[in-house]
Amino acid sequence: MRSMLSYDWMETLRNTNQWLGASARALGSYPVFSVMPNPALHWMQAWGEVTERSFERMIAKPDWNIDSITCEDGRDHVVQVDTVVQRAFGDLIHFNVVGREEQPRRILLVAPMSGHYATLLRSTVKSLITNCEVYITDWHNARDIPVSEGKFDVEDYTLYLVDFMREMGPDTHVIAVCQPAPLTLAATAYLAEDDPKAQPRTLTLIGGPIDPNATPTDVTDFGHRVTMGQLEHSMIQRVGFKYAGVGRKVYPGLLQLTSFMSMNADRHGQAFMDQITRVARGEASDHDAHNRFYDEYLAVMDMTAEFYLSTVERIFKNGEIAKNAFVVDGKKVDIGKITTVAVKTVEGEKDDISAPGQCIAALGLLTGLPDNKKASHVEPNAGHYGIFAGRSWRNNIRPLVLDFIDSNSGEAKPRAANQNAAAG
Structure with a gap:
């Protein structure tokens, strides 16, 4: 109480x-x-x-505020935000540009669950939507989720990503920003072994802590300095009586x-x-x-206590992704099983949250992937926010990512699931 x-x-x-x-x-x-x-x-x-x-x-979820865009045909098109998959802890949504032909680039943006809403990537979405079909993970505020919906930790997060990738199919290009980078890598590896035909074509990891110890920062130092007991005692609370998630343990926004x-x-x-x-x-x-x-x-939004604590313990303290020792639902995920998905890492030279070296560590774990399907980029003078939403993203990184996507797209195949979703 x-x-x-x-x-x-x-x-x-x-x-x-x-x-x-x-x-x-x-x-x-x-x-x-x-x-x-x-x-x-x-x-x-x-x-x-x-x-x-x-x-x-502080208690309001921001709107996307993407009502219309000017496309390459020079016309303004209305943008509808459609829910493709609806789940208790997060949805898969699609920015449907009305009246425009379906674009060959199908991009899944994996938004971070680190205290802010997915709308933190609003400018990223705007920069891609002009000539891409953009989907994004829209995570829910834990305070609004009844206790009856159960837990949500890093394994559940990974399985959500697996389901979202399956829904979108193999002609998908996944871009994971910051916190979800290691779990998105794990989800891709999970599919590589469990359902290879559902793997995306490319995976771009931007400023994520694949190996937090590669180049320590204040964030990683904090993770090692405190014990899990101290963290749970000082950071975890139960949602109060005002919200639907009353009684749920959370790390409050x-x-x-x-x-x-x-x-x-x-x-x-x-x-x-x-x-x-x-x-x-x-x-x-x-x-x-x-x-x-x-x-x-x-x-800001609340995170479930189990997600926050398991992220600190398993990703930062134990380095399970960095050691290729991550387990999902009792099954060890082997990142070396990824053999066909082209992977690119993007880092900012002045990123003080996920410093250069943490994200590129992913390429060393991809032992089964040919070198010609691996790429990396370090953006000079760019901080953490700039590599996915600032001038560095717009002018330099976005063109590089789209070139990487195009060069690894292969021949796109029509998807009945997508056609049904569009018809709905």
């Missing part, structure tokens, strides 16, 4: 700060105060506006956000002070740079 109370206490603090912001905003804009303008009241209104918005975003913010507290503090000043001067807008970034950054 204590952990449920602490979860509710965090939500109470968040709710209180949102209310304080709303109250300050309302009070500062009270009409009678305009008779005798006071800079302090004007600043209070600005503080309230920024505070209310910030704390409100609000706790994760606190960790994110504390890593660069001075920079975030200055960013909010600058935004309050801009609001007070009338220079801010709903979609300015600050709001575009923080509307996404502050929107």
Whole structure:
């Protein structure tokens, strides 16, 4: 019960700060105060506006906000977000560009489950959707999943990816970003042995911790420094009474956000002070740079306790993927069984989360794959975010990934499952 109370206490603090912001905003804009303008009241209104918005975003799932795109035919096309596979802990969704011929490149983006929603890859989706059929894993917030749905750990995550790849078929090109890279590699190896015909054509791993110990960072040091008991005691709580997942053990998104913010507290503090000043001067807008970034950054989701703990223990502490010793549902997954799927790794030179060396370690595990089906790229001067969503991705990495996909596409085959899905 204590952990449920602490979860509710965090939500109470968040709710209180949102209310304080709303109250300050309302009070500062009270009409009678305009008779005798006071800079302090004007600043209070600005503080309230920024505070209310910030704390409100923490429990809201962002929209994709991809309503239409201009395709290579020069026309604007409406984009529909269709659910292809619906599961308790995550869905497979498709960005269906209405009125456009089906594109030969079928891409499955595997989004990270690391505290943020899949919409963190919004700009990645936008950059690919113009000339690709884009699918993505849309993971659900654990606080909204009833306890009756059971557990969800790294093995369940891997099996979800296996099912999604089977659904999409062999003409698929998988791109895994950050956290899911090792589990996506394992899912591909699982298919290589269990259902070879369902393997994707290519697999691109971007900034993922295949071997976290290859080049240690603060993230890997933390994983080795704390014991699993300490981690469970300090990080795991039970969902409170407000949500459908009441009683489920989770690593709360609000706790994760606190960790994110504390890593660069001075920079975030200055960013909010600058935004309050801009609001007070009338220079801010709903979609300015600050709001575009923080509307996404502050929107966090809970992870199931078993997923968070098993990730730390099995991927970081024990290095099961790095040692090719990962087990799924009682079955050892042998990465060396991948013999036909072309694999490319992408790393950022200045990535301080998954440093260069961690991701390229995947190529050494692919003992059954010919060298001509292996590729790697290290992007100069790029940090973690830049290699999948920034200028480095748009200008350099995206073209390289698409070239890699095209050179390993072979002859595409029609899929009845996809035709049925499109008809539905």
